[in-house]
Amino acid sequence: MSISIAHLGPSGTYAEAAAVAYANWLIQKKGQQSFLCPYPSIAQTLQAAATGQVDLxxxxxxxxxxxxxxxxxxxxxxxxxxxxxxxxxxxxSHALLSCAGSLEAIETVYSHPQALAQCQEWLDKFLPSVQLVPMNSTTEALGYLETDSTAGAISSLRAAQLYNLPILASPINDYPCNHTRFWVLSLQPSPGGDRTSLAFSVPANVPGALAKPLQVFAERNINLSRIESRPTKRSLGEYLFFIDLEAEANEPLVKSALTELADHAETLKIFGCYSILNIDS
Incomplete structure (x- = not known):
C-alpha cells in the first residue's frame, strides 16, 4: 500500500523536491512506495496530515x-x-525565471517571502526598482510569466524545466551556502534519533521566566542547537519558545530535564525525537 505525502505545491517547489527526496529514501531503505499530494499553503499541508487526509x-x-x-x-x-x-x-539554489528579453524589462518579481528575502541583496543590485510580490509558493506565479513579459519569478532550476520557462539569472541567492531544513511529520509516534524538538510557554512575563526553563538543560550539559520565540497571539509581550536539543528524548538526563521543564512551563509540547537526513541535491 502506498504512502501519501503532502507538500506545498504546485509542482516545482522546494518542498516538493524535499518530498521527492524522502519518497526516494523510503523506496531505497524500506521498499515503501509513495505518492505526492500538493497543497496550496503550509498550513493546509500540515492540516491534511493532522486530520488523516494524508499519511505524511x-x-x-x-x-x-x-x-x-x-x-x-x-x-x-x-x-x-x-x-x-x-x-x-x-x-x-534560486533562479530568476522570466520571458522578458533582459533584466531591464522586468517590472515585477513574484515568489515566496522566504525566497524574496534570500535574494534581497541580488534584487537590490540588479533590479532595484522592481515591485516584489509575495506568493504562497515559489511556483504559484509561474503561470503569469508567459502572458506578462515584464514579470519575473524567483524559483528553482527544476521548476524552469517543468514549466519550460527561460532562466535569466542563476544562482541569485545572496549567499552560496543556502540550505533549508524540512520536517517530515505524521500522527504516528516519533521514531527516535539524536535530535529532539519541543516548544513551551511560560506562566507569566516576569524576571527568570525563561532562565529557569533553560537552566534545566544547562545543568545537565544538554546542548540547545536552536531557540526561537514566537508570540502567543494572546497579548503583546507574551511568547512561546521553540527549542531543538542535540539529544535523544529517552536518555535519562533528557527525560529528567523534560520533567523539570514541565514544572516551569505553562504548556509543554514535544514535537518528536528524530534523525537528520542530508540531501545532496
Missing part, C-alpha cells in the same frame, strides 16, 4: 539565511497532534 506532511522549518519558517511553527503549536518522523536538509 513535508514542510520547511528553518532556512540557513532567513531563519525559522514561522507559518510552520505557529501551525504546529496550534494543531498539537503531529510528530516529527525525520528531518531533511536540502540545498537551495
Amino acid at each position: 506532511a513535508v514542510v520547511p522549518v528553518e532556512n540557513s539565511l532567513e531563519g525559522s519558517v514561522t507559518m510552520t511553527l505557529d501551525t504546529l503549536w496550534r494543531l498539537d497532534t503531529l510528530q516529527v518522523q525525520q528531518a531533511l536538509v536540502l540545498p537551495i
Whole structure:
C-alpha cells in the first residue's frame, strides 16, 4: 500500500523536491512506495496530515539565511497532534525565471517571502526598482510569466524545466551556502534519533521566566542547537519558545530535564525525537 505525502505545491517547489527526496529514501531503505499530494499553503499541508487526509506532511522549518519558517511553527503549536518522523536538509539554489528579453524589462518579481528575502541583496543590485510580490509558493506565479513579459519569478532550476520557462539569472541567492531544513511529520509516534524538538510557554512575563526553563538543560550539559520565540497571539509581550536539543528524548538526563521543564512551563509540547537526513541535491 502506498504512502501519501503532502507538500506545498504546485509542482516545482522546494518542498516538493524535499518530498521527492524522502519518497526516494523510503523506496531505497524500506521498499515503501509513495505518492505526492500538493497543497496550496503550509498550513493546509500540515492540516491534511493532522486530520488523516494524508499519511505524511513535508514542510520547511528553518532556512540557513532567513531563519525559522514561522507559518510552520505557529501551525504546529496550534494543531498539537503531529510528530516529527525525520528531518531533511536540502540545498537551495534560486533562479530568476522570466520571458522578458533582459533584466531591464522586468517590472515585477513574484515568489515566496522566504525566497524574496534570500535574494534581497541580488534584487537590490540588479533590479532595484522592481515591485516584489509575495506568493504562497515559489511556483504559484509561474503561470503569469508567459502572458506578462515584464514579470519575473524567483524559483528553482527544476521548476524552469517543468514549466519550460527561460532562466535569466542563476544562482541569485545572496549567499552560496543556502540550505533549508524540512520536517517530515505524521500522527504516528516519533521514531527516535539524536535530535529532539519541543516548544513551551511560560506562566507569566516576569524576571527568570525563561532562565529557569533553560537552566534545566544547562545543568545537565544538554546542548540547545536552536531557540526561537514566537508570540502567543494572546497579548503583546507574551511568547512561546521553540527549542531543538542535540539529544535523544529517552536518555535519562533528557527525560529528567523534560520533567523539570514541565514544572516551569505553562504548556509543554514535544514535537518528536528524530534523525537528520542530508540531501545532496
